[in-house]
Amino acid sequence: MTAQSPDAALRARAEKVIPGGMWGHQSVSRVPAGYPQYFVRGEGCRTWDANGRSYIDYMCAWGPMILGYGDPDVEEAAARQIKLGDGLNGPTPRLVELAELMIDTIPHADWALFSKNGTDATTACVTIARAGTRKRKILVAEGAYHGAIPWCTPSLEGVTAEDRAHIVYYQFNDVGSLEAAADSVKGDLAAILVSAFKHDLGKMHEMPTLEFARAARKMADEADAALIVDDVRAGFRLDLGGSWELVGVRPDLAAWSKAIANGRALAAVTGNDRFRKAAASIFTTGSFWTAGVAMAASIATITKLKSSDAISLMTASGQRLRDGIQAQAEKYGLPLRQSGPVQMPVFLFEGDKNCVMGTRFCVEALKRGAYFHPAHTMFLSTAHTPEIIDETLQITDEALKIVAQVADFEPV
Numbered sequence: 001m002t003a004q005s006p007d008a009a010l011r012a013r014a015e016k017v018i019p020g021g022m023w024g025h026q027s028v029s030r031v032p033a034g035y036p037q038y039f040v041r042g043e044g045c046r047t048w049d050a051n052g053r054s055y056i057d058y059m060c061a062w063g064p065m066i067l068g069y070g071d072p073d074v075e076e077a078a079a080r081q082i083k084l085g086d087g088l089n090g091p092t093p094r095l096v097e098l099a100e101l102m103i104d105t106i107p108h109a110d111w112a113l114f115s116k117n118g119t120d121a122t123t124a125c126v127t128i129a130r131a132g133t134r135k136r137k138i139l140v141a142e143g144a145y146h147g148a149i150p151w152c153t154p155s156l157e158g159v160t161a162e163d164r165a166h167i168v169y170y171q172f173n174d175v176g177s178l179e180a181a182a183d184s185v186k187g188d189l190a191a192i193l194v195s196a197f198k199h200d201l202g203k204m205h206e207m208p209t210l211e212f213a214r215a216a217r218k219m220a221d222e223a224d225a226a227l228i229v230d231d232v233r234a235g236f237r238l239d240l241g242g243s244w245e246l247v248g249v250r251p252d253l254a255a256w257s258k259a260i261a262n263g264r265a266l267a268a269v270t271g272n273d274r275f276r277k278a279a280a281s282i283f284t285t286g287s288f289w290t291a292g293v294a295m296a297a298s299i300a301t302i303t304k305l306k307s308s309d310a311i312s313l314m315t316a317s318g319q320r321l322r323d324g325i326q327a328q329a330e331k332y333g334l335p336l337r338q339s340g341p342v343q344m345p346v347f348l349f350e351g352d353k354n355c356v357m358g359t360r361f362c363v364e365a366l367k368r369g370a371y372f373h374p375a376h377t378m379f380l381s382t383a384h385t386p387e388i389i390d391e392t393l394q395i396t397d398e399a400l401k402i403v404a405q406v407a408d409f410e411p412v
């Protein structure tokens with residue numbers, strides 16, 4: 001990127017008016033060298049950066065996009081609601097329609113409430129669990145991401161020990177550690193919080209084992225605590241009824257956001273009747289939480305996901321990508337380890353501690369028009385058709401070939 005590129009010019013201006021140039025997961029220090037920071041457009045499975053380059057996008061706006069950018073059915077529903085009104089003095093009828101649709105779609109859900117971000121939803125789950133049980137302790141898997149406020153943010157800057165006083169950590173998929181954590185707070189356990197699957201940054205992703213999922217359910221029941229599934233990242237990509245339908249375990253409360261409105265700002269908490277009264281008792285709200293446009297978009301999104309067999313489409317494309325990349329990595333003798341569900345993969349190279357090889361691979365793919373992430377969960381959408389996967393595989397073949405030529409590793 002030359003100093004004159006539009007992206008570089010925007011970065012220079014941002015440096016003066018945005019602390020650190022950018023915050024959070026998109027902070028300047030976290031965007032790999034060679035990656036653009038600014039995007040101007042998205043359509044289908046493609047995005048265009050501020051320098052005018054386009055990419056097949058495997059981040060899907062970090063999860064919110066699931067039917068393709070600018071999906072015509074979702075946009076039409078949103079446009080209709082924009083004409084009627086978005087934020088008004090009270091909710092629009094879309095609120096009730098969306099809650100009914102979610103309860104029809106999600107087996108554990110007897111009710112739903114809505115907010116804007118995943119953090120709102122996970123935090124409301126924790127608050128409802130405490131209100132409903134009159135207990136304080138929340139078990140959280142070490143390294144799991146549940147949002148960006150003091151009780152759960154990955155950085156301890158500005159966070160006090162008191163903010164975390166009632167959070168107790170366990171290891172995902174480790175029944176013994178979950179038992180030990182539960183034992184350590186006997187009599188005061190409000191909730192066990194689990195991710196839909198282990199999708200920690202830079203780590204191999206793991207589906208929950210049956211043993212772990214069942215143990216979590218049993219321990220929550222025995223302690224009269226809530227089982228909360230954080231489905232913010234995986235929601236509607238693995239199973240429309242909730243990700244733990246795959247292991248046959250139903251939570252008491254679940255947090256949703258990201259994909260539920262195909263890119264419009266919306267989050268939801270779903271819960272069962274056991275926590276209905278508690279959910280009604282807490283005070284949680286926000287200026288934009290009842291706005292109708294995102295809800296109209298969500299109704300259209302969920303309806304289309306259901307009618308288009310979206311999960312099968314994403315799974316088939318994800319499998320095609322995984323198989324193709326696996327064969328290429330073997331051809332070049334590269335220790336590439338793919339993990340996670342095929343429609344939410346992460347690509348890691350064995351022994352690649354600081355993601356040096358992973359970043360090199362991603363940068364080479366980027367130059368050729370595919371946008372991957374070297375350490376974070378990636379996402380496929382229904383716009384990632386088999387033809388798009390084949391186009392991507394031509395890019396990954398070239399990128400992996402280059403990585404193999406320069407890699408300083410022991411061939412497998």
Ligand SMILES: *Cc1c(COP(=O)(O)O)cnc(C)c1O
Nearest residue numbers: 117118119145146147232233257
């Ligand atoms: C993104 C994410 C959150 C937080 O959602 P925000 O909308 O960023 O507040 C919570 N949990 C998981 C698993 C996530 O991936």
